[in-house]
Amino acid sequence: MTTHEIRQHFFDFFESKGHKIVPSAPMVVKNDPTLMFTNAGMNQFKDYFLGNNVPKVRRIANSQKCLRVSGKHNDLEEVGVDTYHHTMFEMLGNWSFGDYFKKDAIAWAWELLTEVYKIPKDQLYVTVFEGDDADGVPKDEESIEIWKKFIAEDRIILASKKDNFWEMGETGPCGPCTEIHVDIRPEADRKAISGIELVNNDHPQVVEIWNNVFMQFNRKADGSLEPLPETHVDTGMGLERLAMALQGKTSNYDTDLFQTLIVEMERVSGVKYGVKEETDIALRVIADHVRTIAFSIADGQLPSNTGAGYVIRRILRRAVRYGYQTLNLKEPFLSGLSVVLGKEMGDPYQELLNQKDIIEKVIYEEELSFFRTLEHGIKRMDALMINTKADNKTILNGAAVFELYDTFGFPVDLTSLIARENNLTIDEEAFEIELDKQKTRSRAATAVEAGDWITLIPDAQEEFVGYDNLVARVKIVRYRKVSQKQKTFYQLVFNQTPFYPEGGGQVGDTGFIEHNGEKTIIFDTKKENNLIIHLTEKLPEFPGSDFDAHVNVSKRALTTANHSATHLLHHALRTVLGTHVEQKGSLVNEKNLRFDFSHFSKVTAEELKEIEDIVNREIKAGIALQEHRNVAIEAAEQMGAMALFGEKYGDSVRVIQFGPSLELCGGTHVNNTSQIGLFKLTAESAVAAGIRRIEAITSTTAENLLTEKAEKLDAINSLFKNPKDLKAVVEDMIQKNHAYQKQIEVFQREKGQLVKADLKAKVELINGINYLGEKVNLDAGNIKDILHQLKGEFNNFVAVLGGIEDDKCNLTLIISENIVAEKGLDAGKIIRTLSTHIQGGGGGQAFFATAGGKNANGLDKAIAEFKELVVS
RNA sequence: GGGGAAUUAGCUCAUUUGGUAGAGCGCUUCGCUGGCAGUGAAGAGGUGAACGGUUCGAUCCCGUUAUUCUCCA
Numbered sequence: 001m002t003t004h005e006i007r008q009h010f011f012d013f014f015e016s017k018g019h020k021i022v023p024s025a026p027m028v029v030k031n032d033p034t035l036m037f038t039n040a041g042m043n044q045f046k047d048y049f050l051g052n053n054v055p056k057v058r059r060i061a062n063s064q065k066c067l068r069v070s071g072k073h074n075d076l077e078e079v080g081v082d083t084y085h086h087t088m089f090e091m092l093g094n095w096s097f098g099d100y101f102k103k104d105a106i107a108w109a110w111e112l113l114t115e116v117y118k119i120p121k122d123q124l125y126v127t128v129f130e131g132d133d134a135d136g137v138p139k140d141e142e143s144i145e146i147w148k149k150f151i152a153e154d155r156i157i158l159a160s161k162k163d164n165f166w167e168m169g170e171t172g173p174c175g176p177c178t179e180i181h182v183d184i185r186p187e188a189d190r191k192a193i194s195g196i197e198l199v200n201n202d203h204p205q206v207v208e209i210w211n212n213v214f215m216q217f218n219r220k221a222d223g224s225l226e227p228l229p230e231t232h233v234d235t236g237m238g239l240e241r242l243a244m245a246l247q248g249k250t251s252n253y254d255t256d257l258f259q260t261l262i263v264e265m266e267r268v269s270g271v272k273y274g275v276k277e278e279t280d281i282a283l284r285v286i287a288d289h290v291r292t293i294a295f296s297i298a299d300g301q302l303p304s305n306t307g308a309g310y311v312i313r314r315i316l317r318r319a320v321r322y323g324y325q326t327l328n329l330k331e332p333f334l335s336g337l338s339v340v341l342g343k344e345m346g347d348p349y350q351e352l353l354n355q356k357d358i359i360e361k362v363i364y365e366e367e368l369s370f371f372r373t374l375e376h377g378i379k380r381m382d383a384l385m386i387n388t389k390a391d392n393k394t395i396l397n398g399a400a401v402f403e404l405y406d407t408f409g410f411p412v413d414l415t416s417l418i419a420r421e422n423n424l425t426i427d428e429e430a431f432e433i434e435l436d437k438q439k440t441r442s443r444a445a446t447a448v449e450a451g452d453w454i455t456l457i458p459d460a461q462e463e464f465v466g467y468d469n470l471v472a473r474v475k476i477v478r479y480r481k482v483s484q485k486q487k488t489f490y491q492l493v494f495n496q497t498p499f500y501p502e503g504g505g506q507v508g509d510t511g512f513i514e515h516n517g518e519k520t521i522i523f524d525t526k527k528e529n530n531l532i533i534h535l536t537e538k539l540p541e542f543p544g545s546d547f548d549a550h551v552n553v554s555k556r557a558l559t560t561a562n563h564s565a566t567h568l569l570h571h572a573l574r575t576v577l578g579t580h581v582e583q584k585g586s587l588v589n590e591k592n593l594r595f596d597f598s599h600f601s602k603v604t605a606e607e608l609k610e611i612e613d614i615v616n617r618e619i620k621a622g623i624a625l626q627e628h629r630n631v632a633i634e635a636a637e638q639m640g641a642m643a644l645f646g647e648k649y650g651d652s653v654r655v656i657q658f659g660p661s662l663e664l665c666g667g668t669h670v671n672n673t674s675q676i677g678l679f680k681l682t683a684e685s686a687v688a689a690g691i692r693r694i695e696a697i698t699s700t701t702a703e704n705l706l707t708e709k710a711e712k713l714d715a716i717n718s719l720f721k722n723p724k725d726l727k728a729v730v731e732d733m734i735q736k737n738h739a740y741q742k743q744i745e746v747f748q749r750e751k752g753q754l755v756k757a758d759l760k761a762k763v764e765l766i767n768g769i770n771y772l773g774e775k776v777n778l779d780a781g782n783i784k785d786i787l788h789q790l791k792g793e794f795n796n797f798v799a800v801l802g803g804i805e806d807d808k809c810n811l812t813l814i815i816s817e818n819i820v821a822e823k824g825l826d827a828g829k830i831i832r833t834l835s836t837h838i839q840g841g842g843g844g845q846a847f848f849a850t851a852g853g854k855n856a857n858g859l860d861k862a863i864a865e866f867k868e869l870v871v872s
Numbered sequence: 873g874g875g876g877a878a879u880u881a882g883c884u885c886a887u888u889u890g891g892u893a894g895a896g897c898g899c900u901u902c903g904c905u906g907g908c909a910g911u912g913a914a915g916a917g918g919u920g921a922a923c924g925g926u927u928c929g930a931u932c933c934c935g936u937u938a939u940u941c942u943c944c945a
Contacts, residue, residue, distance in 0.1 A: 305942070310943090369941090403876075406944080407877045407878090435943090438944050442945040445875090446873055840928045848891070849891070851929085
């Protein structure tokens with residue numbers, strides 16, 4: 001049974017049990033501050049469990065692409081080392097939201113595994129929660145009783161809170177779970193040692209395949225539990241592991257999905273899989289990681305240096321590192337592999353095919369960039385090793401190794417490998433200490449402490465009224481205190497709100513709420529799990545009152561104009577550049593708009609002009625907004641509205657239309673394009689391989705900029721007496737200026753040569769020393785040059801020159817190296833004494849020194865003293 | 873979000889208690905060769921990212937900003 005068939009059977013089975021099959025949510029999470037990636041099938045349904053939203057359908061099943069890089073069983077550094085951990089995996093799941101519970105969930109799980117997938121019953125074991133006194137949760141007798149109908153009692157294993165009690169986070173919904181484990185060892189082994197002994201013992205062939213979570217409690221901030229009003233079922237079954245069991249393999253990497261990738265890597269590297277442990281690990285790492293990277297990019301998450309993008313970059317670099325170090329691949333190889341992946345998985349996951357060019361190109365550029373980092377690091381590494389050997393040491397300094405890693409991104413295990421090849425080791429302990437310090441610093445900077453929600457009005461659903469109103473009468477439904485970095489603020493939820501929460505690239509509204517003359521400033525509005533949250537630094541005195549909510553009108557108006565302009569821009573880009581242009585990100589605030597999109601070359605000046613013209617034509621045309629709220633997603637697609645990759649849409653969406661521009665969008669928009677006033681492009685640049693960025697301004701901001709520019713130009717024009725061709729005049733002036741400067745330099749040099757000839761005549765031979773001491777009318781730079789030249793022309797040369805510039809003066813000393821050595825003179829020291837005569841200070845090297853001061857009258861004295869000192 | 877680093881000639885990079893800004897490649901001119909490849913010589917090319925501070929003096933020390941790299945969360 002191929003993996004694709006296994007996935008399809010799962011869908012068919014649960015559809016027959018009345019479930020709706022929904023698509024996978026994007027792997028990259030957009031509006032949940034606690035999560036960067038989807039790490040379980042239930043993520044997209046979180047607000048159903050939290051009660052923020054009510055599901056339309058109570059039974060759902062799907063296959064969810066998930067990404068895990070940390071957690072109790074998953075550390076990035078372990079993936080690939082064994083044969084059953086992954087960064088990205090597909091999670092098959094079925095859900096009940098307040099519908100069926102333990103009885104049906106367990107019965108169906110058993111039916112699917114034993115009758116559809118035909119796993120022998122004597123290879124299955126189940127675990128059930130044993131209860132926890134501290135939490136006051138009893139043993140899950142209910143599940144045990146249900147299991148007894150299907151499986152021998154001795155195969156039902158009690159397990160502790162650690163393995164069989166599931167929690168969403170520190171607080172929130174939680175409950176006991178029951179896990180199904182499969183024993184895929186050969187028959188002889190199974191007879192020798194019972195699988196019961198090996199369940200939950202990290203045996204690679206006695207593994208958990210399906211976890212059924214029964215959510216029945218809510219965990220509060222003080223740690224106590226309360227029953228949920230409705231119970232839910234949340235299950236998850238790893239597709240890769242299931243495929244291993246069903247295909248009779250002992251490793252996930254031996255299943256069809258991964259073998260395609262591994263075979264390709266064997267071809268590229270010339271290394272066979274299954275020959276050597278070390279190279280096998282490398283091949284597994286690469287096969288695993290390329291999936292994660294390609295899917296992330298398809299979901300709109302490009303590698304970058306912060307947040308989720310950084311996780312992707314790290315995974316990519318880990319894969320490249322294994323290829324580089326172990327498979328001896330010194331050129332990009334992952335981008336090619338991503339093409340093979342696209343062919344293999346493009347059928348169930350269309351996004352891979354639709355975006356194959358950009359995926360390949362982005363990966364390729366990232367690989368090149370990492371190779372540059374490696375090259376740079378190797379240079380530094382060489383220097384470090386030379387220094388270490390010079391100090392007669394064999395251990396590389398831990399702090400230095402850390403710097404190499406932290407500042408220059410050079411992987412530690414590569415450092416370690418190169419060190420070994422040079423008979424050196426690294427101080428791992430010191431390295432770890434440095435790494436820990438860095439981690440502590442970062443954590444302290446981002447620690448967030450959230451209090452319990454204080455509910456004022458139970459069961460209220462929040463409604464957004466901000467499309468039509470900028471003012472509204474609101475009540476606070478609940479609030480909580482949040483602390484971060486010694487700053488405390490409050491999060492408020494209203495019954496209805498005119499405040500637009502940050503989303504779709506548009507910034508959140510600001511404003512205030514007012515009761516009885518008391519104004520409470522709302523400094524930002526955000527969305528968390530579909531809940532609109534208003535941020536304020538202080539709570540109103542009477543939170544239970546009615547409030548008048550006022551959105552900051554001018555900020556909203558400017559932002560709105562920018563957002564509508566973004567839509568026009570998007571459409572214009574597709575018209576001028578082609579329909580390969582896809583939105584890759586956008587930022588819309590009251591100052592400007594920024595739009596990132598896929599396009600493979602620089603947008604030319606002509607194209608930019610054309611784009612700007614189209615947008616401005618549409619603004620002048622005064623196109624009325626056609627807003628369609630609560631459109632079914634299918635209907636919206638039929639209208640031809642543009643949806644974004646990696647964006648999760650609900651069942652019903654909002655469609656924004658300005659003439660030919662048609663987009664799914666939740667943002668705020670002008671009623672008529674004429675309200676945008678004016679559109680002006682301000683920048684075009686590259687953000688990543690194949691991704692360009694355009695920035696623009698609109699409305700009064702654009703008008704002000706144009707006015708300002710015109711004023712500047714007028715001013716310059718009048719400075720040049722209003723010439724016909726200002727540009728030519730300025731160019732000419734710049735060129736002349738350059739030429740004049742060159743000429744001045746020539747003159748100065750000539751003058752210097754004259755002075756030099758003069759000075760040469762004044763050199764006297766005293767006691768075998770060629771002495772010169774004079775005041776000159778030259779700048780310090782020229783004096784320096786002349787003295788160095790004279791030193792080259794005279795043997796045993798010793799000179800001091802005093803120069804006067806404006807209200808300052810300077811002294812310059814030079815002494816031939818042999819005199820320095822013979823007489824033990826030090827120009828630097830001498831000049832410090834001399835400089836007292838001119839009320840200044842100075843210093844330098846033994847043969848050359850300079851000083852500056854305020855009192856030019858002291859120059860003669862200083863010269864005299866110097867003569868005394870060196871000649872006598 | 874927090875930390876570390878980088879920014880020097882067209883390109884790749886040197887330059888250690890702050891005291892004369894350099895190399896390689898590329899470019900220009902000239903020479904050798906019938907021409908090319910090659911090679912020899914000379915030369916041009918620098919507000920040392922921007923701004924401010926400390927200092928007699930800053931590419932170097934300090935601060936701010938910008939851009940880029942990098943690690944951590």
